[in-house]
Amino acid sequence: MSRSDPAIGFVSLGCPKALVDSERILTQLRVEGYRIVPSYAQADAVVVNTCGFIDSAVQESLDAIGEALHENGKVIVTGCLGKRSELIREAYPGVLAISGPQDYASVMQAVHRALPPRRNPLLDIIPDTGIKLTPKHYAYLKISEGCNHRCSFCIIPSMRGDLVSRPVDEVLIEAEKLVRSGVRELLVISQDTSAYGVDVKYAAREWRGRSYRTRMTELCDGLGELGAWVRLHYVYPYPHVDELMPLMAAGRLLPYLDIPFQHASTRILKLMKRPGNIDKTLERITRWRKVVPELTIRSTFIVGFPGETDAEFELLLDFLRAAQLDRVGAFAYSPVDGARANELPAPVPEELKEDRLEQFMAVQAGISAAKLRCRIGRRLRVLVDHVDADGVVARSTADAPEIDGVVRIRDGQHLRPGDFAEVIVEGADAHDLAARCAAGG
Numbered sequence: 001m002s003r004s005d006p007a008i009g010f011v012s013l014g015c016p017k018a019l020v021d022s023e024r025i026l027t028q029l030r031v032e033g034y035r036i037v038p039s040y041a042q043a044d045a046v047v048v049n050t051c052g053f054i055d056s057a058v059q060e061s062l063d064a065i066g067e068a069l070h071e072n073g074k075v076i077v078t079g080c081l082g083k084r085s086e087l088i089r090e091a092y093p094g095v096l097a098i099s100g101p102q103d104y105a106s107v108m109q110a111v112h113r114a115l116p117p118r119r120n121p122l123l124d125i126i127p128d129t130g131i132k133l134t135p136k137h138y139a140y141l142k143i144s145e146g147c148n149h150r151c152s153f154c155i156i157p158s159m160r161g162d163l164v165s166r167p168v169d170e171v172l173i174e175a176e177k178l179v180r181s182g183v184r185e186l187l188v189i190s191q192d193t194s195a196y197g198v199d200v201k202y203a204a205r206e207w208r209g210r211s212y213r214t215r216m217t218e219l220c221d222g223l224g225e226l227g228a229w230v231r232l233h234y235v236y237p238y239p240h241v242d243e244l245m246p247l248m249a250a251g252r253l254l255p256y257l258d259i260p261f262q263h264a265s266t267r268i269l270k271l272m273k274r275p276g277n278i279d280k281t282l283e284r285i286t287r288w289r290k291v292v293p294e295l296t297i298r299s300t301f302i303v304g305f306p307g308e309t310d311a312e313f314e315l316l317l318d319f320l321r322a323a324q325l326d327r328v329g330a331f332a333y334s335p336v337d338g339a340r341a342n343e344l345p346a347p348v349p350e351e352l353k354e355d356r357l358e359q360f361m362a363v364q365a366g367i368s369a370a371k372l373r374c375r376i377g378r379r380l381r382v383l384v385d386h387v388d389a390d391g392v393v394a395r396s397t398a399d400a401p402e403i404d405g406v407v408r409i410r411d412g413q414h415l416r417p418g419d420f421a422e423v424i425v426e427g428a429d430a431h432d433l434a435a436r437c438a439a440g441g
């Protein structure tokens with residue numbers, strides 16, 4: 001690749017799913033001979049991959065487009081906000097092209113129009129795992145696009161369409177390549193991981209001479225063969241989640257579940273049109289923990305959903321106290337343009353929403369801190385993310401990158417990113433652990 005090859009700047013916003021889209025576009029750009037450059041000044045054009053999920057993300061995306069236009073002038077917009085092209089055109093009529101999520105072809109066409117490629121296959125050697133924006137030792141594995149649910153607060157299905165699952169062999173081959181190229185942790189993502197394969201009637205495919213169905217449990221079984229950490233995100237509480245416990249107990253799958261419960265009141269969940277069944281959730285969590293005592297459960301909740309009464313909010317707090325979840329994120333309900341929940345009666349006043357959010361977070365902070373304190377003195381296996389003069393930052397099986405806490409190791413200067421290490425926990429706060437290297441670790 002030479003300095004005369006056309007150069008693209010890339011701004012990637014949004015969730016891990018958007019990140020995977022960015023990686024695919026970047027890979028294609030490199031394959032076609034474009035240079036990827038880190039500044040507006042070096043770029044001949046800029047691609048902005050946007051997010052449009054909540055109002056603050058919309059604003060962040062619009063600001064990013066504005067900045068790129070100001071600094072560079074040639075801007076191609078893609079991603080979730082691209083579905084609302086009129087909003088973008090109104091604010092920035094000068095953008096070159098706008099496309100929606102996963103529309104790689106339109107992005108590439110727009111790039112070709114702006115900057116015709118100068119292809120030289122001899123010079124471009126792309127690793128067959130593509131280009132990853134995450135550090136080399138972990139990678140997101142997207143198993144499906146879209147979603148069959150219609151949660152009333154969410155506009156993702158209208159932006160990304162119905163569920164389309166990738167065939168299980170395709171996912172397993174990609175995972176295999178990633179692990180071969182040095183990835184130590186695979187983060188499985190989708191909109192609803194439990195629903196994987198429903199759209200293809202769980203079609204069976206062959207991988208390494210064995211038949212696997214396109215279904216969550218079978219996929220995890222295959223991923224468990226690879227010897228990497230495998231972490232599941234966005235799992236809904238369907239009965240077949242029980243099938244994962246033996247895989248976790250056998251060490252083939254990390255003892256970690258990211259389950260967005262969103263609420264604990266059956267009535268509110270009905271108004272939210274949420275998939276899964278909350279009624280037996282507490283019993284099921286107890287059962288799971290019997291099989292997998294180390295299980296970490298992360299979840300997200302919305303407080304102040306339209307119509308939420310004091311009693312329903314109290315019920316949510318009771319659920320929180322009883323469930324003893326490890327990691328929890330919460331949002332005060334905020335209307336998303338185009339979501340059906342906006343039409344629901346009895347919106348909760350802003351002040352009350354904020355008040356409930358504060359109460360909710362205070363209850364959970366106490367639970368999370370107590371759970372982390374219990375780990376003091378224990379030996380943990382961790383994966384190193386980052387090493388600098390201040391020390392080593394790693395994560396245990398209980399910590400997903402970006403969203404959970406970290407383990408800070410005070411004496412691990414010999415370690416490198418991507419190393420596994422054994423540590424002894426010495427301290428804890430509400431989010432993170434402090435540790436030292438274990439003898440022989």
Ligand code: SF4
Pocket residue numbers: 147148149150151154155156157191192275
């Ligand atoms: S499950 Fe609900 S919240 Fe999640 S993407 Fe589908 S519709 Fe949206």
